[in-house]
Amino acid sequence: MFQGSTPLDHLPNGFCSVYDQKMDTLVIGVDSSTQSTKAAVVAAATGRILAVGRAPHTVTGADGARESDPERWWAALGEAVAAGLARAGADPRAVAGVAVAGQQHGLVVLDRSGRPLRPALLWNDTRSAPQAAALTARLGARSWLDRTGSVPVASMTAAKWRWLRENEPRTADAAAAVRLPHDFLTERLTGTAVTDPGDASGTCWYSTATGAYDPGLLDLLELDAALLPKAAPSGGALAGGLTARAASALGLPAGIPVAAGTGDNMAAAVGLGLGAAGLLDHPAVSLGTSGTVFAATRERPANPALAGFAAADGHGTYLPLGCTLNCTLAVDRVAALLGLDREDAAPGGEAVVLPYLDGERTPDLPGASGLMTGLRHTTTPRQLLGAAYEGAVFALLRALGELPGAASDAPLRLVGGGARGRAWVETVRRLSGRAVVLPRTTELVAVGAAALAAGAAGGGDPVAVAAGWRTGEGETLPPVPPDRATLDRISAVLDRATALLTTQGHR
Numbered sequence: 001m002f003q004g005s006t007p008l009d010h011l012p013n014g015f016c017s018v019y020d021q022k023m024d025t026l027v028i029g030v031d032s033s034t035q036s037t038k039a040a041v042v043a044a045a046t047g048r049i050l051a052v053g054r055a056p057h058t059v060t061g062a063d064g065a066r067e068s069d070p071e072r073w074w075a076a077l078g079e080a081v082a083a084g085l086a087r088a089g090a091d092p093r094a095v096a097g098v099a100v101a102g103q104q105h106g107l108v109v110l111d112r113s114g115r116p117l118r119p120a121l122l123w124n125d126t127r128s129a130p131q132a133a134a135l136t137a138r139l140g141a142r143s144w145l146d147r148t149g150s151v152p153v154a155s156m157t158a159a160k161w162r163w164l165r166e167n168e169p170r171t172a173d174a175a176a177a178v179r180l181p182h183d184f185l186t187e188r189l190t191g192t193a194v195t196d197p198g199d200a201s202g203t204c205w206y207s208t209a210t211g212a213y214d215p216g217l218l219d220l221l222e223l224d225a226a227l228l229p230k231a232a233p234s235g236g237a238l239a240g241g242l243t244a245r246a247a248s249a250l251g252l253p254a255g256i257p258v259a260a261g262t263g264d265n266m267a268a269a270v271g272l273g274l275g276a277a278g279l280l281d282h283p284a285v286s287l288g289t290s291g292t293v294f295a296a297t298r299e300r301p302a303n304p305a306l307a308g309f310a311a312a313d314g315h316g317t318y319l320p321l322g323c324t325l326n327c328t329l330a331v332d333r334v335a336a337l338l339g340l341d342r343e344d345a346a347p348g349g350e351a352v353v354l355p356y357l358d359g360e361r362t363p364d365l366p367g368a369s370g371l372m373t374g375l376r377h378t379t380t381p382r383q384l385l386g387a388a389y390e391g392a393v394f395a396l397l398r399a400l401g402e403l404p405g406a407a408s409d410a411p412l413r414l415v416g417g418g419a420r421g422r423a424w425v426e427t428v429r430r431l432s433g434r435a436v437v438l439p440r441t442t443e444l445v446a447v448g449a450a451a452l453a454a455g456a457a458g459g460g461d462p463v464a465v466a467a468g469w470r471t472g473e474g475e476t477l478p479p480v481p482p483d484r485a486t487l488d489r490i491s492a493v494l495d496r497a498t499a500l501l502t503t504q505g506h507r
């Protein structure tokens, strides 16, 4: 572990130690998510966040398409790191390790020189829904669960690869490498093609049962294993040293350790210390472009209502997770349509809004659109906005009910950009009836990545590092009586509307 200014004398041969008596040792954790890159500059000994640098991404597409240029992620990584270091007033020579956590599932196809052949197909691109349904039908849901922990849905990378094969066969044939978003960035940093069990478990071609790629599934998908990165034992494993080229692009010392990194949800779990003693099966809720609920558990998940991911820790911990496509962006859009500020919301009353503007994954309704019902002459715009919050939170709480430990009264840890919003926090409290913890930083993905960086730099087990940093701690809001009437009302509308929502859209 890093102890104050203890020298990093445990670095492997060939990796430079940048220790200096006068400087705190720093690590940088990068969150390359859907809307932006965030780079947290963190004191390795204490977990103190000196600064977070940010840079935006661009997402394009309509009618179910959602794409981003991986080159923009790379540029944004450089901008965010530079902004973080500048804001912290930090000497780059104090940085002893880097790790990247990325939005999950995205399909990145590269040519021989590592350049993207086309924009990445993102996790919320629903054009791959027919391919997901065909894959599920081919083997049966139970077989997918037994092998991968998940049933293919449009988000899973396997469905995206099949979409590419069927719709752009020339690009699929030309692919010299297939990567997830965080693999792509880690390879740009190190020159090494590496992934981790956590993010790999979101592909549906990696087996959480064996801890390796599933050759039978790769055959089924017509995907050559030679195109894939090597899977490191954990997100905190060393991927390599920062190459001279990347070092000069980022203004960081060449040779410093770079971790294998992981998916953004796995990194948030690390930042919260989930999986550490006393925090197994404790749920977290992330409110960002996606809404997610997850918990670290020792039992391998195989529940059709959830994605059965591996965690990033390499100790056989898993991360069952429910994910919605419509969270902060969808509710912000409803606020904009109503001409309201996002905080200008009231409980929905009789109104029900299913805010499925992007189709939906939980429930699996990829072609759905948004639905509003229960309007009266007395319904106010503020109630309609409140109903949109309620519709988004309802879907997350239904998935929460499927997690191990769901019946416990453990508090819900809220992370992601939405956790900064009072309306989000109060809607989660009112509908769940559970205590809520608001960690001091909402940037738990970047902080979790910083703990992975500390692990790769010789700081020990990343979950233990983050638990020691106490970055998951914060204000606890007590439970309030659950608003069961609203949950029942939304549930009844969803049940009756499912037939309509299933037949909508481009599916």
Ligand SMILES: Nc1ncnc2c1ncn2[C@@H]1O[C@H](COP(=O)(O)OP(=O)(O)O)[C@@H](O)[C@H]1O
Binding pocket: 033, 034, 035, 036, 287, 288, 289, 290, 328, 329, 332, 342, 415, 416, 417, 418, 419, 420, 421, 422, 424
């Ligand atoms: N103060 C706030 N109140 C409510 N929502 C917020 C606030 N600040 C940011 N957000 C929401 O957070 C979202 C971004 O969250 P983030 O977790 O960074 O997303 P992602 O990881 O998907 O890129 C935005 O869509 C915005 O709606």
Ligand SMILES: O=C(CO)[C@@H](O)[C@H](O)COP(=O)(O)O
Binding pocket: 033, 034, 035, 102, 103, 104, 105, 123, 155, 202, 263, 264, 265, 288, 289, 290, 291, 292, 307, 321, 323
């Ligand atoms: O698809 C999932 C999880 O399965 C999403 O949670 C993505 O990982 C994107 O996350 P954000 O950018 O919304 O944080």
